[in-house]
Amino acid sequence: MNIRKLRRRKLLFFVSVLLGFFVLVFFVRNLLVSALLAFVGFYLITPLVDLLERRGMPRITSVLVPFVTLTAVFFLATQWLLPSFVSQFGSLKGDLPRYLEKAQRLSVEIEAQAGHFLPPETAARLTAQVEERLLLWAHRIFEGLPNYVSDSLTVLFLAPFLCFFMLLDGRSLVRQLLAIVPNHYFELVMNLQHEISFQMGGFIRARLLESLIVGVLVAAGLMIMDFKYALVLALFAAVLNLIPYVGPVIGALPAYLLAFLGGATSGEFLALTVIYGGAQVIDAALILPILVAKIVNLHPVTVVLSIMIGSQLMGVLGMIISIPVTSALKVTLSALYQHLTQFRDEI
Protein backbone atom coordinates (compact mmCIF):
# COMPACT_ATOMS: atom_id res chain seq x y z
CA MET A 1 0.00 0.00 0.00
CA ASN A 2 1.14 3.57 -0.73
CA ILE A 3 2.89 5.13 2.34
CA ARG A 4 0.75 8.28 2.32
CA LYS A 5 -2.49 6.25 2.07
CA LEU A 6 -1.37 4.02 4.97
CA ARG A 7 -0.50 7.08 7.04
CA ARG A 8 -3.91 8.66 6.39
CA ARG A 9 -5.66 5.45 7.50
CA LYS A 10 -3.53 5.23 10.67
CA LEU A 11 -4.20 8.87 11.46
CA LEU A 12 -7.95 8.43 10.98
CA PHE A 13 -7.98 5.35 13.21
CA PHE A 14 -6.05 6.99 16.05
CA VAL A 15 -8.02 10.25 15.86
CA SER A 16 -11.27 8.21 16.12
CA VAL A 17 -9.93 6.27 19.12
CA LEU A 18 -8.76 9.50 20.77
CA LEU A 19 -12.11 11.21 20.19
CA GLY A 20 -13.93 8.16 21.59
CA PHE A 21 -11.70 8.32 24.66
CA PHE A 22 -12.44 12.02 25.24
CA VAL A 23 -16.19 11.48 24.84
CA LEU A 24 -15.97 8.64 27.38
CA VAL A 25 -13.96 10.73 29.85
CA PHE A 26 -16.33 13.69 29.70
CA PHE A 27 -19.61 11.80 29.79
CA VAL A 28 -18.99 8.88 32.15
CA ARG A 29 -19.53 9.92 35.77
CA ASN A 30 -16.32 10.11 37.87
CA LEU A 31 -14.07 9.21 34.94
CA LEU A 32 -12.82 12.76 34.37
CA VAL A 33 -11.95 13.27 38.06
CA SER A 34 -10.32 9.82 38.19
CA ALA A 35 -8.29 10.55 35.04
CA LEU A 36 -7.18 13.94 36.41
CA LEU A 37 -6.17 12.38 39.74
CA ALA A 38 -4.38 9.59 37.88
CA PHE A 39 -2.39 12.25 36.00
CA VAL A 40 -1.48 13.91 39.29
CA GLY A 41 -0.41 10.53 40.71
CA PHE A 42 1.57 9.79 37.55
CA TYR A 43 3.57 13.02 37.82
CA LEU A 44 4.11 12.49 41.56
CA ILE A 45 5.36 8.90 41.32
CA THR A 46 7.34 9.11 38.05
CA PRO A 47 10.57 10.45 39.70
CA LEU A 48 10.49 7.53 42.16
CA VAL A 49 9.92 5.00 39.37
CA ASP A 50 12.80 6.48 37.36
CA LEU A 51 15.04 6.39 40.44
CA LEU A 52 14.35 2.68 40.99
CA GLU A 53 14.83 1.93 37.30
CA ARG A 54 18.19 3.74 37.46
CA ARG A 55 19.18 1.33 40.25
CA GLY A 56 18.67 -1.54 37.80
CA MET A 57 15.11 -2.67 38.64
CA PRO A 58 12.87 -3.73 35.72
CA ARG A 59 10.13 -1.22 34.84
CA ILE A 60 7.27 -3.32 36.26
CA THR A 61 9.02 -3.71 39.66
CA SER A 62 10.01 -0.02 39.64
CA VAL A 63 6.31 0.84 39.21
CA LEU A 64 5.02 -1.75 41.67
CA VAL A 65 7.35 -0.89 44.59
CA PRO A 66 6.43 2.82 45.03
CA PHE A 67 2.82 2.10 44.05
CA VAL A 68 2.32 -0.59 46.71
CA THR A 69 4.31 1.42 49.30
CA LEU A 70 2.32 4.61 48.69
CA THR A 71 -0.99 2.72 48.73
CA ALA A 72 -0.02 1.15 52.08
CA VAL A 73 1.05 4.54 53.48
CA PHE A 74 -2.21 6.07 52.25
CA PHE A 75 -4.34 3.37 53.90
CA LEU A 76 -2.34 3.52 57.16
CA ALA A 77 -2.62 7.32 57.22
CA THR A 78 -6.35 7.04 56.47
CA GLN A 79 -6.81 4.52 59.27
CA TRP A 80 -4.92 6.78 61.64
CA LEU A 81 -6.54 10.06 60.61
CA LEU A 82 -10.00 8.95 59.47
CA PRO A 83 -11.53 8.32 62.94
CA SER A 84 -10.47 11.78 64.18
CA PHE A 85 -11.58 13.32 60.89
CA VAL A 86 -14.99 11.61 60.98
CA SER A 87 -15.52 12.51 64.63
CA GLN A 88 -14.55 16.15 63.95
CA PHE A 89 -16.87 16.26 60.95
CA GLY A 90 -19.69 14.69 62.99
CA SER A 91 -19.12 17.16 65.78
CA LEU A 92 -19.23 20.03 63.26
CA LYS A 93 -22.48 18.65 61.88
CA GLY A 94 -23.91 18.48 65.41
CA ASP A 95 -22.72 21.98 66.27
CA LEU A 96 -23.95 23.53 63.04
CA PRO A 97 -27.55 24.31 64.19
CA ARG A 98 -26.08 26.16 67.17
CA TYR A 99 -23.75 28.12 64.87
CA LEU A 100 -26.58 28.84 62.45
CA GLU A 101 -28.76 30.09 65.27
CA LYS A 102 -25.96 32.35 66.41
CA ALA A 103 -25.42 33.59 62.86
CA GLN A 104 -29.15 34.34 62.58
CA ARG A 105 -29.10 36.24 65.87
CA LEU A 106 -26.10 38.15 64.62
CA SER A 107 -27.81 39.03 61.36
CA VAL A 108 -30.83 40.31 63.31
CA GLU A 109 -28.48 42.49 65.36
CA ILE A 110 -26.79 43.77 62.21
CA GLU A 111 -30.20 44.40 60.69
CA ALA A 112 -31.18 46.45 63.76
CA GLN A 113 -27.97 48.46 63.44
CA ALA A 114 -28.36 48.82 59.68
CA GLY A 115 -32.04 49.72 60.06
CA HIS A 116 -30.97 53.26 60.83
CA PHE A 117 -29.32 53.57 57.41
CA LEU A 118 -31.43 51.27 55.20
CA PRO A 119 -35.10 51.40 54.20
CA PRO A 120 -37.09 48.84 56.34
CA GLU A 121 -38.04 46.55 53.40
CA THR A 122 -34.39 46.28 52.23
CA ALA A 123 -33.18 45.35 55.72
CA ALA A 124 -35.88 42.67 56.12
CA ARG A 125 -35.07 41.23 52.70
CA LEU A 126 -31.38 41.15 53.60
CA THR A 127 -31.98 39.13 56.78
CA ALA A 128 -34.30 36.71 55.01
CA GLN A 129 -31.78 36.23 52.23
CA VAL A 130 -28.88 35.62 54.64
CA GLU A 131 -30.96 33.07 56.59
CA GLU A 132 -32.05 31.31 53.42
CA ARG A 133 -28.50 31.16 52.06
CA LEU A 134 -27.06 29.79 55.32
CA LEU A 135 -29.71 27.06 55.60
CA LEU A 136 -29.35 26.09 51.95
CA TRP A 137 -25.55 25.91 52.24
CA ALA A 138 -25.65 23.74 55.38
CA HIS A 139 -28.37 21.53 53.87
CA ARG A 140 -26.40 21.03 50.65
CA ILE A 141 -23.16 20.06 52.39
CA PHE A 142 -24.64 17.48 54.72
CA GLU A 143 -27.36 16.13 52.43
CA GLY A 144 -24.88 15.73 49.58
CA LEU A 145 -22.39 13.91 51.80
CA PRO A 146 -23.49 10.32 50.95
CA ASN A 147 -23.15 11.15 47.26
CA TYR A 148 -19.70 12.65 47.80
CA VAL A 149 -18.65 9.54 49.73
CA SER A 150 -19.88 7.09 47.06
CA ASP A 151 -18.27 9.20 44.30
CA SER A 152 -15.04 9.40 46.30
CA LEU A 153 -14.96 5.62 46.74
CA THR A 154 -15.35 5.06 42.98
CA VAL A 155 -12.62 7.60 42.30
CA LEU A 156 -10.45 6.08 45.04
CA PHE A 157 -10.36 2.75 43.18
CA LEU A 158 -10.44 4.00 39.60
CA ALA A 159 -7.73 6.69 39.88
CA PRO A 160 -4.94 4.36 41.20
CA PHE A 161 -5.92 1.77 38.57
CA LEU A 162 -5.53 4.32 35.75
CA CYS A 163 -2.38 5.74 37.35
CA PHE A 164 -0.74 2.30 37.52
CA PHE A 165 -1.20 1.71 33.80
CA MET A 166 -0.12 5.26 32.96
CA LEU A 167 3.15 4.59 34.81
CA LEU A 168 3.60 1.20 33.19
CA ASP A 169 2.51 1.86 29.60
CA GLY A 170 2.17 5.65 29.42
CA ARG A 171 5.43 6.14 27.55
CA SER A 172 4.69 3.55 24.90
CA LEU A 173 1.19 5.01 24.46
CA VAL A 174 2.68 8.48 23.94
CA ARG A 175 5.16 6.96 21.47
CA GLN A 176 2.33 5.29 19.56
CA LEU A 177 0.47 8.57 19.41
CA LEU A 178 3.62 10.37 18.26
CA ALA A 179 4.08 7.75 15.55
CA ILE A 180 0.98 9.07 13.74
CA VAL A 181 2.25 12.66 13.65
CA PRO A 182 3.16 13.60 10.05
CA ASN A 183 6.93 13.69 9.38
CA HIS A 184 6.89 17.43 8.72
CA TYR A 185 5.70 18.22 12.27
CA PHE A 186 7.27 15.29 14.09
CA GLU A 187 10.32 16.97 15.67
CA LEU A 188 8.23 19.98 16.66
CA VAL A 189 5.46 17.90 18.27
CA MET A 190 7.89 15.55 20.00
CA ASN A 191 9.87 18.41 21.54
CA LEU A 192 6.67 20.21 22.52
CA GLN A 193 5.24 17.10 24.20
CA HIS A 194 8.47 16.64 26.16
CA GLU A 195 8.55 20.28 27.27
CA ILE A 196 4.89 20.32 28.35
CA SER A 197 5.26 17.05 30.24
CA PHE A 198 8.42 18.32 31.98
CA GLN A 199 6.81 21.62 33.01
CA MET A 200 3.52 20.01 34.08
CA GLY A 201 5.41 17.50 36.25
CA GLY A 202 7.31 20.30 37.99
CA PHE A 203 4.16 22.38 38.39
CA ILE A 204 2.02 19.59 39.87
CA ARG A 205 4.75 18.38 42.27
CA ALA A 206 5.50 21.94 43.41
CA ARG A 207 1.85 22.91 43.96
CA LEU A 208 1.02 19.72 45.87
CA LEU A 209 4.13 19.97 48.03
CA GLU A 210 3.22 23.57 48.83
CA SER A 211 -0.35 22.59 49.79
CA LEU A 212 0.87 19.67 51.87
CA ILE A 213 3.26 21.89 53.83
CA VAL A 214 0.58 24.57 54.38
CA GLY A 215 -1.90 21.85 55.48
CA VAL A 216 0.56 20.26 57.93
CA LEU A 217 1.54 23.66 59.40
CA VAL A 218 -2.12 24.70 59.85
CA ALA A 219 -3.06 21.30 61.35
CA ALA A 220 -0.10 21.43 63.78
CA GLY A 221 -0.89 25.02 64.78
CA LEU A 222 -4.62 24.40 65.33
CA MET A 223 -3.93 21.18 67.26
CA ILE A 224 -1.44 22.96 69.54
CA MET A 225 -4.07 25.66 70.04
CA ASP A 226 -6.57 22.86 70.80
CA PHE A 227 -8.93 24.36 68.23
CA LYS A 228 -12.00 22.27 67.41
CA TYR A 229 -12.13 20.65 63.91
CA ALA A 230 -8.37 21.16 63.39
CA LEU A 231 -8.06 18.36 60.79
CA VAL A 232 -11.13 19.38 58.78
CA LEU A 233 -9.96 23.00 58.70
CA ALA A 234 -6.38 22.04 57.78
CA LEU A 235 -7.61 19.85 54.92
CA PHE A 236 -9.82 22.70 53.70
CA ALA A 237 -6.88 25.16 53.87
CA ALA A 238 -4.58 22.70 52.04
CA VAL A 239 -7.06 22.07 49.21
CA LEU A 240 -7.91 25.76 48.84
CA ASN A 241 -4.18 26.60 48.81
CA LEU A 242 -4.09 25.08 45.33
CA ILE A 243 -5.89 28.23 44.17
CA PRO A 244 -3.43 31.14 44.06
CA TYR A 245 -4.18 34.55 45.65
CA VAL A 246 -7.77 33.94 46.80
CA GLY A 247 -7.30 30.33 47.95
CA PRO A 248 -5.30 31.01 51.15
CA VAL A 249 -7.81 33.73 52.19
CA ILE A 250 -10.90 31.54 51.60
CA GLY A 251 -9.04 28.63 53.27
CA ALA A 252 -8.64 30.63 56.48
CA LEU A 253 -12.21 32.04 56.57
CA PRO A 254 -14.03 29.04 58.18
CA ALA A 255 -11.63 29.05 61.15
CA TYR A 256 -12.24 32.77 61.77
CA LEU A 257 -16.00 32.31 61.31
CA LEU A 258 -16.11 29.41 63.79
CA ALA A 259 -13.94 31.33 66.25
CA PHE A 260 -16.22 34.36 65.91
CA LEU A 261 -19.42 32.35 66.37
CA GLY A 262 -17.85 30.40 69.23
CA GLY A 263 -17.11 33.68 71.03
CA ALA A 264 -13.31 33.43 70.80
CA THR A 265 -11.07 35.86 72.66
CA SER A 266 -8.84 38.37 70.89
CA GLY A 267 -5.85 36.20 71.90
CA GLU A 268 -7.36 33.26 70.00
CA PHE A 269 -7.91 35.45 66.93
CA LEU A 270 -4.29 36.53 67.15
CA ALA A 271 -3.20 32.88 67.40
CA LEU A 272 -5.29 32.01 64.31
CA THR A 273 -3.70 34.89 62.41
CA VAL A 274 -0.22 33.70 63.45
CA ILE A 275 -1.02 30.12 62.31
CA TYR A 276 -2.59 30.94 58.92
CA GLY A 277 -0.36 33.95 58.26
CA GLY A 278 2.71 32.03 59.48
CA ALA A 279 1.99 29.12 57.13
CA GLN A 280 1.73 31.56 54.21
CA VAL A 281 4.89 33.44 55.29
CA ILE A 282 6.86 30.17 55.55
CA ASP A 283 5.42 29.18 52.16
CA ALA A 284 6.38 32.52 50.59
CA ALA A 285 9.76 32.93 52.28
CA LEU A 286 11.13 29.39 52.36
CA ILE A 287 9.23 27.08 50.03
CA LEU A 288 8.39 29.34 47.07
CA PRO A 289 11.99 30.47 46.37
CA ILE A 290 12.97 26.79 46.03
CA LEU A 291 10.01 25.88 43.89
CA VAL A 292 9.33 29.20 42.18
CA ALA A 293 10.97 28.21 38.91
CA LYS A 294 8.59 25.28 38.67
CA ILE A 295 5.39 27.15 39.41
CA VAL A 296 3.54 28.77 36.57
CA ASN A 297 2.52 32.27 37.58
CA LEU A 298 -0.94 33.36 36.52
CA HIS A 299 -2.15 36.95 36.50
CA PRO A 300 -4.72 37.64 39.30
CA VAL A 301 -7.38 38.50 36.68
CA THR A 302 -6.73 35.15 34.92
CA VAL A 303 -7.06 33.37 38.29
CA VAL A 304 -10.41 34.98 39.09
CA LEU A 305 -11.75 34.36 35.58
CA SER A 306 -10.60 30.71 35.65
CA ILE A 307 -12.26 30.12 39.02
CA MET A 308 -15.50 31.70 37.78
CA ILE A 309 -15.53 29.58 34.61
CA GLY A 310 -14.59 26.45 36.61
CA SER A 311 -17.41 27.00 39.12
CA GLN A 312 -19.93 27.63 36.32
CA LEU A 313 -18.93 24.43 34.51
CA MET A 314 -18.28 21.96 37.34
CA GLY A 315 -19.13 23.58 40.68
CA VAL A 316 -16.66 23.26 43.60
CA LEU A 317 -14.54 20.66 41.78
CA GLY A 318 -14.33 23.01 38.81
CA MET A 319 -13.05 25.78 41.10
CA ILE A 320 -10.27 23.52 42.41
CA ILE A 321 -9.16 22.08 39.10
CA SER A 322 -9.57 25.36 37.19
CA ILE A 323 -6.12 26.63 38.22
CA PRO A 324 -4.08 23.53 37.30
CA VAL A 325 -6.03 23.29 34.02
CA THR A 326 -5.46 26.99 33.23
CA SER A 327 -1.78 26.63 34.15
CA ALA A 328 -1.49 23.59 31.86
CA LEU A 329 -3.12 25.59 29.07
CA LYS A 330 -0.73 28.48 29.70
CA VAL A 331 2.31 26.15 29.56
CA THR A 332 0.98 24.51 26.39
CA LEU A 333 0.12 27.76 24.63
CA SER A 334 3.36 29.54 25.55
CA ALA A 335 5.46 26.51 24.52
CA LEU A 336 3.44 26.26 21.30
CA TYR A 337 3.86 29.97 20.58
CA GLN A 338 7.60 29.82 21.29
CA HIS A 339 8.01 26.83 19.00
CA LEU A 340 5.86 28.19 16.20
CA THR A 341 7.71 31.51 16.20
CA GLN A 342 11.21 30.02 16.58
CA PHE A 343 11.09 26.52 15.12
CA ARG A 344 10.43 27.40 11.50
CA ASP A 345 12.19 30.75 11.61
CA GLU A 346 14.66 30.97 8.79
CA ILE A 347 18.22 32.00 9.57
Next chain:
Amino acid sequence: MMVPLWENIFRSDRRAKTLEAALRGNLLFRDLTAREIRLVQQIVNVRTYAPGEPVFQQGEIGVGMYIIVQGSVDVTTEEHARANQAPQNQFITRLSNGDFFGEIALVEEAGRRTATVTAREESVLIGFFKPDLMEIVNRNPGAGVKILLGLSKVLGTRLAETTAMIRSLKLNDRIEA
Protein backbone atom coordinates in the same frame (compact mmCIF):
# COMPACT_ATOMS: atom_id res chain seq x y z
CA MET B 1 -7.58 -9.61 2.99
CA MET B 2 -6.67 -11.32 6.27
CA VAL B 3 -2.96 -11.38 7.13
CA PRO B 4 -1.85 -14.70 8.65
CA LEU B 5 -0.92 -14.36 12.33
CA TRP B 6 2.39 -16.22 12.01
CA GLU B 7 3.56 -14.02 9.21
CA ASN B 8 2.80 -10.97 11.35
CA ILE B 9 4.79 -12.29 14.29
CA PHE B 10 7.80 -13.08 12.15
CA ARG B 11 7.55 -9.70 10.43
CA SER B 12 7.65 -7.80 13.74
CA ASP B 13 10.50 -10.02 14.93
CA ARG B 14 12.40 -9.34 11.70
CA ARG B 15 11.76 -5.61 12.11
CA ALA B 16 13.14 -5.71 15.68
CA LYS B 17 16.23 -7.56 14.47
CA THR B 18 16.76 -5.01 11.65
CA LEU B 19 16.44 -2.19 14.17
CA GLU B 20 18.86 -3.89 16.54
CA ALA B 21 21.37 -4.42 13.73
CA ALA B 22 21.05 -0.77 12.64
CA LEU B 23 21.65 0.45 16.19
CA ARG B 24 24.54 -1.95 16.80
CA GLY B 25 26.22 -0.74 13.60
CA ASN B 26 26.11 2.88 14.73
CA LEU B 27 29.07 4.49 16.50
CA LEU B 28 26.84 5.95 19.22
CA PHE B 29 25.32 2.63 20.28
CA ARG B 30 28.16 0.25 19.44
CA ASP B 31 29.34 -0.28 23.05
CA LEU B 32 25.90 -0.92 24.57
CA THR B 33 24.99 -4.29 26.09
CA ALA B 34 22.08 -6.34 24.71
CA ARG B 35 19.83 -5.08 27.54
CA GLU B 36 20.80 -1.46 26.92
CA ILE B 37 20.15 -1.87 23.18
CA ARG B 38 16.67 -3.21 24.01
CA LEU B 39 16.01 -0.06 26.09
CA VAL B 40 17.17 2.16 23.20
CA GLN B 41 14.97 0.16 20.81
CA GLN B 42 11.94 0.92 22.98
CA ILE B 43 12.78 4.63 23.01
CA VAL B 44 13.84 5.55 19.46
CA ASN B 45 11.34 6.56 16.78
CA VAL B 46 11.09 4.68 13.50
CA ARG B 47 9.91 6.93 10.66
CA THR B 48 9.06 6.14 7.05
CA TYR B 49 9.58 8.69 4.26
CA ALA B 50 8.12 8.77 0.77
CA PRO B 51 10.41 9.57 -2.21
CA GLY B 52 11.07 13.33 -2.34
CA GLU B 53 9.79 13.93 1.18
CA PRO B 54 12.06 16.19 3.28
CA VAL B 55 13.39 14.75 6.57
CA PHE B 56 14.23 18.28 7.73
CA GLN B 57 14.95 21.60 6.11
CA GLN B 58 17.80 24.04 6.39
CA GLY B 59 17.10 26.73 9.01
CA GLU B 60 14.72 24.66 11.17
CA ILE B 61 15.59 24.07 14.82
CA GLY B 62 16.95 20.52 15.08
CA VAL B 63 16.31 18.26 18.06
CA GLY B 64 18.07 15.07 17.04
CA MET B 65 19.78 12.72 14.63
CA TYR B 66 18.66 10.09 12.12
CA ILE B 67 20.11 6.69 11.20
CA ILE B 68 19.23 5.22 7.80
CA VAL B 69 17.86 1.69 8.17
CA GLN B 70 16.66 1.34 4.61
CA GLY B 71 16.76 3.59 1.53
CA SER B 72 18.83 6.70 0.83
CA VAL B 73 18.70 10.47 1.31
CA ASP B 74 20.19 13.52 -0.42
CA VAL B 75 21.84 16.29 1.57
CA THR B 76 21.59 19.73 -0.06
CA THR B 77 22.15 23.33 1.01
CA GLU B 78 20.63 26.57 -0.15
CA GLU B 79 23.41 29.02 -0.97
CA HIS B 80 23.08 32.70 -1.79
CA ALA B 81 25.75 33.54 -4.39
CA ARG B 82 25.01 37.23 -3.79
CA ALA B 83 22.94 38.93 -1.07
CA ASN B 84 20.11 40.03 -3.42
CA GLN B 85 20.07 36.85 -5.54
CA ALA B 86 17.65 33.94 -5.17
CA PRO B 87 19.13 30.97 -3.24
CA GLN B 88 20.52 28.04 -5.23
CA ASN B 89 20.36 24.40 -4.20
CA GLN B 90 23.74 22.77 -3.87
CA PHE B 91 24.08 19.00 -3.67
CA ILE B 92 26.40 17.99 -0.83
CA THR B 93 26.23 14.20 -0.55
CA ARG B 94 24.08 11.08 -0.77
CA LEU B 95 23.70 8.88 2.32
CA SER B 96 22.40 5.32 2.47
CA ASN B 97 21.95 2.25 4.75
CA GLY B 98 23.84 2.57 8.04
CA ASP B 99 24.77 6.25 7.56
CA PHE B 100 23.62 8.83 10.07
CA PHE B 101 23.18 12.61 10.10
CA GLY B 102 22.06 15.53 12.27
CA GLU B 103 23.88 14.30 15.42
CA ILE B 104 25.12 17.81 16.35
CA ALA B 105 21.49 18.73 17.19
CA LEU B 106 21.71 16.35 20.16
CA VAL B 107 24.12 18.68 21.95
CA GLU B 108 23.18 22.09 20.54
CA GLU B 109 20.75 24.40 22.34
CA ALA B 110 18.13 25.36 19.72
CA GLY B 111 20.72 24.90 16.96
CA ARG B 112 19.48 25.23 13.39
CA ARG B 113 19.84 22.64 10.65
CA THR B 114 22.65 23.64 8.28
CA ALA B 115 21.36 21.58 5.33
CA THR B 116 18.18 20.09 3.88
CA VAL B 117 17.86 16.29 3.85
CA THR B 118 15.38 14.69 1.41
CA ALA B 119 14.47 11.03 0.94
CA ARG B 120 15.56 9.79 -2.52
CA GLU B 121 13.41 6.68 -2.40
CA GLU B 122 11.03 5.08 0.11
CA SER B 123 13.24 5.16 3.23
CA VAL B 124 13.06 3.98 6.82
CA LEU B 125 14.99 6.07 9.35
CA ILE B 126 15.56 5.78 13.08
CA GLY B 127 15.05 9.15 14.76
CA PHE B 128 16.97 9.67 17.98
CA PHE B 129 16.19 12.99 19.67
CA LYS B 130 17.27 15.05 22.67
CA PRO B 131 14.25 13.97 24.81
CA ASP B 132 15.13 10.31 23.97
CA LEU B 133 18.74 10.85 25.04
CA MET B 134 17.56 12.51 28.29
CA GLU B 135 15.18 9.60 28.93
CA ILE B 136 18.03 7.09 28.54
CA VAL B 137 20.33 9.16 30.80
CA ASN B 138 17.51 9.30 33.35
CA ARG B 139 16.55 5.62 33.21
CA ASN B 140 19.95 4.04 32.63
CA PRO B 141 22.84 6.48 33.25
CA GLY B 142 25.43 3.82 32.29
CA ALA B 143 23.95 3.50 28.81
CA GLY B 144 23.60 7.30 28.63
CA VAL B 145 27.32 7.76 29.35
CA LYS B 146 28.26 5.22 26.64
CA ILE B 147 26.04 7.01 24.10
CA LEU B 148 27.44 10.42 25.04
CA LEU B 149 30.98 9.07 24.78
CA GLY B 150 30.16 7.69 21.32
CA LEU B 151 28.64 11.06 20.37
CA SER B 152 31.80 12.86 21.59
CA LYS B 153 33.93 10.56 19.43
CA VAL B 154 31.76 11.29 16.37
CA LEU B 155 31.83 15.05 16.98
CA GLY B 156 35.60 14.90 17.61
CA THR B 157 36.15 13.07 14.34
CA ARG B 158 33.96 15.57 12.45
CA LEU B 159 35.95 18.46 14.02
CA ALA B 160 39.26 16.86 13.06
CA GLU B 161 37.97 16.35 9.49
CA THR B 162 36.81 19.97 9.27
CA THR B 163 40.14 21.26 10.66
CA ALA B 164 42.05 19.18 8.12
CA MET B 165 39.82 20.50 5.34
CA ILE B 166 40.32 24.14 6.40
CA ARG B 167 44.08 23.56 6.63
CA SER B 168 44.17 22.12 3.11
CA LEU B 169 42.05 25.01 1.76
CA LYS B 170 44.39 27.55 3.38
CA LEU B 171 47.38 25.71 1.96
CA ASN B 172 45.80 25.80 -1.51
CA ASP B 173 45.16 29.53 -1.15
CA ARG B 174 48.79 30.10 -0.13
CA ILE B 175 50.08 28.07 -3.09
CA GLU B 176 47.80 29.96 -5.49
CA ALA B 177 48.94 33.28 -4.03
